[in-house]
Amino acid sequence: RTLCQISVPMPEKIEEERKYPMDFGDIRGQEAAKRCMQICAAGHHHLLVIGPPGSGKTMMAERLPYILPEMTFEEQMMVTKIHSAAGRLKPGSGLMTCRPFRRPHHSVSDKTLVGGGATPTPGEISLAHGGILFLDEFAEFSRSAVESLRQPLESGEVFVHRVRGDFCFPARPLVVAAMNPCPCGYYPDRKRCRCTSGQIQKYMAKISGPVMERLDLCVYIRRVDYRHMTDERSGMDSRRMQEKIERACQIQKERFSGRNIRYNSGMEGKMLEEYCGLDEETQLFLGKVYEKFHLSARTYQKILKVARTISDLEGSSEIRMEHVAEAVGYRLPDETYGGSLWG
Ligand SMILES: [Zn+2]
Structure with a gap:
């Protein structure tokens, strides 16, 4: 018999194993926050994370793109086109297959955030399309920058009108805003925080208003004490989180088939x-x-x-x-x- 005559059972579909370059399993003792992240990823709910410095806000946000459902081919095409239009693709680079993670600095201009210009280019909100727009130190963003996000988040696109034509860039990122709980960062730990309630209220007032209304969930994370940091038992890791997310997304896909929405949000x-x-x-x-x-x-x-x-x-x-x-x-x-x- 030649090799060709030997039949080998073929898997129905060859699936590449999913990789988690950054894993939630690395983060110990923040199980409640991880759970909240899982919910956001599953239903595309925008999130506000409040926590003191060093509590892992950034670490968690960075891990989110990898637990979102894998991008469809159409999504990959769209994300690649956006990055290409912004001149951010290296020559010869292929299709973008990883969901983007964008982290604009809080001093960002409105134009850089939402896009525009004489020759309209996509802004951060569009570069984050299909992925995560992480707004760290949310309270430090200018009011006008925060306001400029409002309309695109509502419509899912940025529309730029120019004399020679109109431009439209998709803008459906999952937004994760992060901030300290008070000006010094340590409230409600009264051993360290001396902020007055007036100062705290003034600080929080910076983020109230229309954009806050567009965030869907809020989670407060505390600094993990040493006991948990050294806890050998690992909690939820990305693979376990992602399996459930994938299943929840499938349920939503069936629920909304024939409609133009994909997520519960x-x-x-x-x-x-x-x-x-x-x-x-x-x-x-x-x-x-x-x-x-x-x-x-x-x-x-x-x-x-x-x-x-x-x-x-x-x-x-x-x-x-x-x-x-x-x-x-x-x-x-x-x-x-x-x-x-x-x-
Ligand atoms: Zn304080």
């Missing part, structure tokens, strides 16, 4: 009624939360969307009480700051 109006039904007890609970914290309709809807993602991660067709309760816990701090986040 994109649900609007009737879709919320259709896909986010609650049983009586859960409805009652959320009603109480709504009254007690004087939630806006927008916040109420965000909680529902996040709860939908949590239930998808659990593979549950119903949104249960525990899913809603967890989503409530990731609520953004309101203008009073003190009550909601620390109470």
Whole structure:
């Protein structure tokens, strides 16, 4: 018999093993924050991370691109085109297959952030399309820069009008904003933080407003104490996080087939009624939360969307009480700051 005559069982599909150049498994003792990141990645919910210096905000954000679902060929094409249009591709480089991670400095100009110019080029928000736009030291960004993100985040594109024609750049990154909890960075650790409540409120007020409204979840991370840092038991790693995300994305793909949205975060109006039904007890609970914290309709809807993602991660067709309760816990701090986040 020649070699050709020997039949070899072929795998149905040859899958390249997924690689995690940076792994959440390297981060010890931040399991709650990792869980929150997993939810954001699964349902494309924008995130605000509040934590003292050295708590691992950047480390976590950098690991996010690798746990997002793998890019489709169309996505790879689009991301490559954007980077090419910005003159950021090296000659001869092929298709971009990794999701981008962009980290503009807080001194960035509006133009660099959203794009534009005489010959319009994509800005950071478009360069991060399909990946992560990480806004570290969020409170230090100028108000106008933050405001300039508002419209693109709403529409998912940047539109530039010029006499010789209109330009449109896609702009659908997953936004991760990060900031310290107070001017010195150590609140609520009163051994180190001497900031007055007035100073803290003023600091937080910098980020209130329309862009805050576009962030969906908030997580507060603490510095990990030495005991956890040296803990040999590893917590969630990227592979385990990603497997669940992939499954949740598949559920959403089926749910939204034939519609022009892909993620739970994109649900609007009737879709919320259709896909986010609650049983009586859960409805009652959320009603109480709504009254007690004087939630806006927008916040109420965000909680529902996040709860939908949590239930998808659990593979549950119903949104249960525990899913809603967890989503409530990731609520953004309101203008009073003190009550909601620390109470
Ligand atoms: Zn402080």
